[in-house]
Amino acid sequence: MTAVPTATPLPTEWRDFFALTKPRVMSLVVFTGLAGLLAAPGSIHPVLGFTAILCIAMGAGGAAALNQWWESEIDGKMKRTAKRPLPAGRMRRDDARDFGVLLSATSVFVMLVAIHWLAAVVLALSIFYYAVIYTIWLKPRTPQNIVIGGGAGAFPPLIGWIAVTGDITLMPVLLFAIIFIWTPPHFWALALFVKTDYADAGIPMMPVVRGEKSTRRQVLAYSVVLFGVSLLPWLIEGAGLIYGISALVLSGLFVALSVPVGLRTTRPEDSMKPEKRLFAWSVIYLFALFTALVADRMVLS
Ligand code: HEM
Numbered sequence: 001m002t003a004v005p006t007a008t009p010l011p012t013e014w015r016d017f018f019a020l021t022k023p024r025v026m027s028l029v030v031f032t033g034l035a036g037l038l039a040a041p042g043s044i045h046p047v048l049g050f051t052a053i054l055c056i057a058m059g060a061g062g063a064a065a066l067n068q069w070w071e072s073e074i075d076g077k078m079k080r081t082a083k084r085p086l087p088a089g090r091m092r093r094d095d096a097r098d099f100g101v102l103l104s105a106t107s108v109f110v111m112l113v114a115i116h117w118l119a120a121v122v123l124a125l126s127i128f129y130y131a132v133i134y135t136i137w138l139k140p141r142t143p144q145n146i147v148i149g150g151g152a153g154a155f156p157p158l159i160g161w162i163a164v165t166g167d168i169t170l171m172p173v174l175l176f177a178i179i180f181i182w183t184p185p186h187f188w189a190l191a192l193f194v195k196t197d198y199a200d201a202g203i204p205m206m207p208v209v210r211g212e213k214s215t216r217r218q219v220l221a222y223s224v225v226l227f228g229v230s231l232l233p234w235l236i237e238g239a240g241l242i243y244g245i246s247a248l249v250l251s252g253l254f255v256a257l258s259v260p261v262g263l264r265t266t267r268p269e270d271s272m273k274p275e276k277r278l279f280a281w282s283v284i285y286l287f288a289l290f291t292a293l294v295a296d297r298m299v300l301s
């Protein structure tokens with residue numbers, strides 16, 4: 001009897017380089033970039049469209065590698081991140097840096113020669129924003145790191161859109177705004193249940209510096225603003241009814257899940273369930289909202 005061949009796992013080094021790109025987080029980053037590209041008016045040759053998305057993925061992955069190169073010591077102090085390739089000692093720091101620089105530079109270069117100069121400029125800006133402005137400058141200094149730094153993760157739909165149209169209009173700016181406003185409740189929901197991790201690593205995240213009560217109130221406030229901002233593409237008639245109704249339902253649920261987070265008083269015996277639920281929903285929410293945007297565009301055209 002012949003043995004059925006089983007899939008050989010990637011060699012450890014390859015898996016570690018892949019892990020440096022934060023693949024699970026970046027899947028949503030790339031998805032929102034794809035949604036921006038598909039929702040934009042006009043069309044792009046599928047090969048060029050694929051190239052543009054590949055550039056966003058490489059740029060985001062390269063920036064994530066640079067983020068871990070810079071933070072290897074801090075990552076080693078937190079339970080959530082201690083098993084990453086650098087703090088776990090499975091990779092040399094210089095290799096991670098070189099990998100990050102190579103991916104980032106290649107992504108911008110290919111975007112420039114194959115797609116559009118403006119898409120390349122905005123991609124370069126977002127890599128710089130995440131790797132330098134957020135990681136090196138803001139994150140260790142201020143509890144507003146997420147609010148200002150959130151801009152980095154909001155660029156991909158804008159880049160996807162520019163790849164098709166070559167310019168920036170109100171609609172892609174609104175897509176940027178949705179992710180920008182979504183980021184604080186997404187992250188602070190998580191930070192509320194890994195607060196001690198950040199405190200141990202000396203990172204001034206909002207729950208550590210301002211306390212839980214203030215963070216909870218801010219999560220709720222941002223969620224309410226997100227509700228309004230997510231409806232704007234529909235209100236300005238940049239998207240139709242499929243998007244509008246989806247945004248109403250999805251953002252309504254976002255606010256509904258933020259209420260128990262926002263109004264909860266802090267008691268040591270409390271389980272952290274509401275913030276875990278909100279964090280999980282934040283990820284599903286963005287996938288679903290951008291899917292609705294694309295579905296809407298497909299039906300309209
Ligand atoms: C400054 C902005 C952001 C911060 C600080 C942040 C932080 C985090 C952290 C710490 C996690 C936990 C998972 C892990 O350890 O890797 C996480 C998960 C996640 N984030 Fe964010 N995030 C931000 C923005 C974004 C953006 C813009 C996106 C996509 C558009 C995103 C997508 C995700 C996804 C999909 C997960 C779940 C990953 C999983 O299933 O493990 N995040 N985020």
Ligand SMILES: CC(C)=CCC/C(C)=C/CC/C(C)=C/COP(=O)(O)OP(=O)(O)O
Binds near residue numbers: 025060063064081127
């Ligand atoms: C195209 C392009 C460059 C996109 C960038 C996308 C981007 C900025 C995503 C931010 C998401 C992210 C992994 C934040 C983690 O914060 P952290 O690094 O503080 O989390 P950690 O504590 O897990 O290291």
